[in-house]
Amino acid sequence: MATITLKGNPITTNGTLPEVGSKLADFSLVKNDLSTTSLSDFNGSKLVLNIFPSIDTGTCATSVRQFNTKAGNLSNTKVLCISRDLPFAQKRFCGAEGLDNVITLSDFxxxxxxxxxxxxxxxxxxxxxxxxxxxxxxxxxxVKYTEQVVEIANEPDYESALAVL
Known part of the structure; x- marks a missing residue:
């Protein structure tokens, strides 16, 4: 388990992030059109998984915008923005923001x-x-890089994540 904070108050996660050097476990996540996708659908591409609580919060929205700008044009790289939001909320947000360099996926x-x-x-x-x-x-x-952001209200370290690509 990892201990993180929300505005300084401790919160526990159910485990720890995958080890660098390990194979990422397969997944089944829901796309904006309500179809499902898995890790194998992205074979041959580098992936940045930007994971967060909800796209409707300021820091989460900022991370999606930042990765859309910073990583959207990297060669052979896809940015997957993953939350438990409904696919409709994810689609609405990206449409309203004009974000088309990231792929939102739901774990709902x-x-x-x-x-x-x-x-x-x-x-x-x-x-x-x-x-x-x-x-x-x-x-x-x-897995080449992981970051468990210790304070939920803080943004991730974009530069360190992108440096491993």
Whole structure:
């Protein structure tokens, strides 16, 4: 388990992020058109997984905007923005913001992505949502970088995440 904070108050996650050098566990997440996607759908591409509690909060929205700008044009790289928001909210946000360099994916059905990757907050006011984290994987799904953001209200370290690409 990891201990993170929300405005200084401790929150526990259900585990820890995948180890650098390990293979990212397969996943089933919901796309904006309500179809599902899995890790194998991205074979051959580097991935930046921008994971956060809700796209309707300031810091989460900022991280989606930042990755849209910073990583959207990197060669052979896809940015997956993952939360437990409904796909409709994710689509509305990206449409209103004109964001088309990121792919929003929802873990709303059963939270299995968050549970498998040690991201689910198990206590505090956001219990059941995914914590703020970054996971970068190479073309073969091997984890190259992780960051569990210690204070949920803080943005991730964009530059360190992108440097491993």
């Amino acid at each position: 059905k059963d939270g299995s992505f968050g549970k498998t990757n040690g991201l689910e907050m198990i206590d505090g006011p956001l219990a059941g949502l995914n914590s703020r984290a970054i996971i970068v994987v190479d073309e073969n799904g091997i």
